[in-house]
Amino acid sequence: MTRVALVHERFTEFGGSEAVVGEFVHTWPGAEVFAPIVAPGGLREPVRAVNDSWLSRAHTLLGGRHAPLLPLVPGRLRGLPLREFDVVVISHHAFATQAALATDAPVVAYVHSPARWAWDREFRAQEAGGRAGQLALGALGALARRGELRAAPRLTHIVANSHAVAQRVTDWWGLPASVVNPPVQVARFTPDPGIAREDFFLCAGRLVPYKRADLAIRAAQRAGVRLVVLGDGRFRAQLEAIAGPETTFLGATSADELQDMYRRCRALLMPGIEDFGIVPVEAMACGAPVLAVGSGGARDTVRPGVTGEYVPAGSDEDVVAALAERMRTFDPAAYDAAKVREHALGFAPEVFRARMAEVVDAVVAGR
Numbered sequence: 001m002t003r004v005a006l007v008h009e010r011f012t013e014f015g016g017s018e019a020v021v022g023e024f025v026h027t028w029p030g031a032e033v034f035a036p037i038v039a040p041g042g043l044r045e046p047v048r049a050v051n052d053s054w055l056s057r058a059h060t061l062l063g064g065r066h067a068p069l070l071p072l073v074p075g076r077l078r079g080l081p082l083r084e085f086d087v088v089v090i091s092h093h094a095f096a097t098q099a100a101l102a103t104d105a106p107v108v109a110y111v112h113s114p115a116r117w118a119w120d121r122e123f124r125a126q127e128a129g130g131r132a133g134q135l136a137l138g139a140l141g142a143l144a145r146r147g148e149l150r151a152a153p154r155l156t157h158i159v160a161n162s163h164a165v166a167q168r169v170t171d172w173w174g175l176p177a178s179v180v181n182p183p184v185q186v187a188r189f190t191p192d193p194g195i196a197r198e199d200f201f202l203c204a205g206r207l208v209p210y211k212r213a214d215l216a217i218r219a220a221q222r223a224g225v226r227l228v229v230l231g232d233g234r235f236r237a238q239l240e241a242i243a244g245p246e247t248t249f250l251g252a253t254s255a256d257e258l259q260d261m262y263r264r265c266r267a268l269l270m271p272g273i274e275d276f277g278i279v280p281v282e283a284m285a286c287g288a289p290v291l292a293v294g295s296g297g298a299r300d301t302v303r304p305g306v307t308g309e310y311v312p313a314g315s316d317e318d319v320v321a322a323l324a325e326r327m328r329t330f331d332p333a334a335y336d337a338a339k340v341r342e343h344a345l346g347f348a349p350e351v352f353r354a355r356m357a358e359v360v361d362a363v364v365a366g367r
Contacts (some may be wrong), residue, residue, distance in 0.1 A: 002364055004031040005085040007099040009073065009092075011035055011042035011050060012059065012066050016182055016278050017112050020161075020352075021091050022047055023183045024110075027353045028360075031089075034099070036076040037066055051080075070140060074098045074147050087364050089356075094118065094144045097151040106156040106363045110180070110356070113165045113275045114172050118144035123210060148173060157363050159356070162276045162297040180356055181300055183349035184281040188255065191287035191341055195263045197332045200226035201291075202265035204258065205279050207233030212272035215316060217243050219271070219323035227269075230261060262286035266332050267308065270298055271323065277301055284308075284344035287337030291326055293319055301347070307340045 006028070008021045025031060025046045037059050038052040053076045055069050062068060073095045082088055082103035089108045090096045094115035100107040116123050118141035152158075158177040160166035166177040203216040213229060220227035221244045229239065232252045240249060253261075262268065268283035270292035277297040280290045284307050292298035294310030302308045309330075311322035 001030070002028075003084065003086045004028040004360075005080075005082050005088045005103075005105075006031045006033045007077070007080065007082075007088060007090045007096055008033065008035045008050075009077075009094065009096045010037035010039075010066055011047070012037060012039045012064070013042065014044055016276070017091055017093060018044070018047070019185075020110060020112070020182055023349050023353055024089055024091070024356070026349070027357055028089075032085075034080050034082075036073050037069060039064060070095070071143060074143070078102050087360060089360060095147055097155060098147050100151045100154040107154060108157045108159065108360055108363055109155045110159045110161070111165060111169060111177065112161050112182075114148055114168050115141065115144040116168070116275070117141060118148075119168070119172050145172075157359060159359055162300045164273075164296045164299060165275050178359065179300075180352060180359065181347055182276055182278070183352035184278055184285070184344070184347040186281065186285040186341075186344050186348050189259050189262060189282045189285035189344075191285075191337050192263050193337075195260075197266055197288075198264045200228050200265055201267055201269050201327060201330075202228050202230065202261050202283070202288075203269045203271070204230040204261070204283075207231050207235045207239060209235055210272055211235075211274075212319075213239055214242060215271040215319050215323065216269045217247050218316075218320045219269075219327060220244075220246050222320060222324035223327040225327050228261065228265070230258060258282070259286060262288045267291050267330055269323070270302075271319065272296075273313065274298065280308075281344050281347045284340045287335075287340050289332055289335040289340060291323065291330065293323075303343060307335070307343050 006024050034051045036053045037055045038050045077098035078101045080099050080102045085105050087106050088103050090099055092109050092111045097109050152173045159180050160169055160177040161182045163179055166179050169177040203213050205211050227247045229249045230253055262283045263286050267289045270280050273296035275297050280301050290302050290308035292302050293313050295313040304310055311326055
């Protein structure tokens with residue numbers, strides 16, 4: 001039986017990358033999971049046990065803040081006891097590929113993205129929040145870039161979560177990558193033919209700068225259409241300050257409330273450039289069309305004329321103008337909800353598990 005080790009950077013909150021590790025555990029139930037930092041309550045089924053380090057205790061002492069510990073993470077990853085395994089599967093955001101230096105076994109890296117804040121200066125400026133933050137993130141970014149470049153040649157196979165991320169791997173690491181889109185729990189989100197679409201657009205997700213909810217808010221103002229913003233985050237106050245009366249903020253909601261909004265909105269808006277984008281696929285599983293900037297992960301999820309439309313990427317003003325024009329004239333009746341949902345089913349977890357198993361089996365077999 002193939003001995004599989006799974007490596008993730010941290011289990012401090014639950015998001016898309018943690019869901020990926022959960023699917024890895026479903027795929028290889030006997031695998032051991034390693035992560036330098038695990039927070040109390042940071043695990044969800046099927047991830048029950050993780051080999052962590054003293055950084056977990058330090059994380060608790062720091063009141064649940066992981067940022068001060070990140071410079072120590074690469075060293076802990078390079079010291080993992082991985083030599084007894086036949087293959088190592090890594091879930092990578094910024095540092096996890098350092099684990100490839102702890103083993104001579106074949107290594108498959110599932111790359112959510114190379115550390116975008118490390119390589120993309122404009123992205124880093126958006127996220128840093130002031131001069132001190134920029135200096136700190138710049139120093140951490142230099143560490144991440146050096147680490148990624150050091151570990152990259154040791155990776156047997158790189159899998160990117162979208163074609164946009166695969167291009168970053170080529171541009172920044174100088175290596176090819178295949179693409180396996182991440183799993184989306186599409187079975188949890190379903191259409192309801194008895195619910196009619198209403199006269200509002202929806203913007204959902206964490207309210208952080210790179211999601212660019214500000215562009216959706218400005219476009220709704222310009223188009224004179226209703227916008228509902230779901231979610232919470234550190235950017236909320238700034239967004240509320242620029243919003244007009246046509247925009248309603250509902251904060252964080254339950255999965256049932258989110259599904260209800262997916263079922264009733266005219267369309268979901270995806271104004272930012274995402275690595276992949278789970279929310280648009282959830283919306284499509286409910287039959288909702290998507291209006292997205294035609295760059296990044298949206299190129300993998302939105303099929304123009306079938307599941308939604310693209311607006312051209314460009315300056316903020318260009319995106320706002322194009323999005324406002326499309327919102328003024330958008331007709332959800334032009335989209336077949338059954339076809340929209342059918343497309344979303346192609347991102348189901350079982351599809352992800354099967355494709356990743358094929359990749360790892362081929363690596364182990366030396367193909």
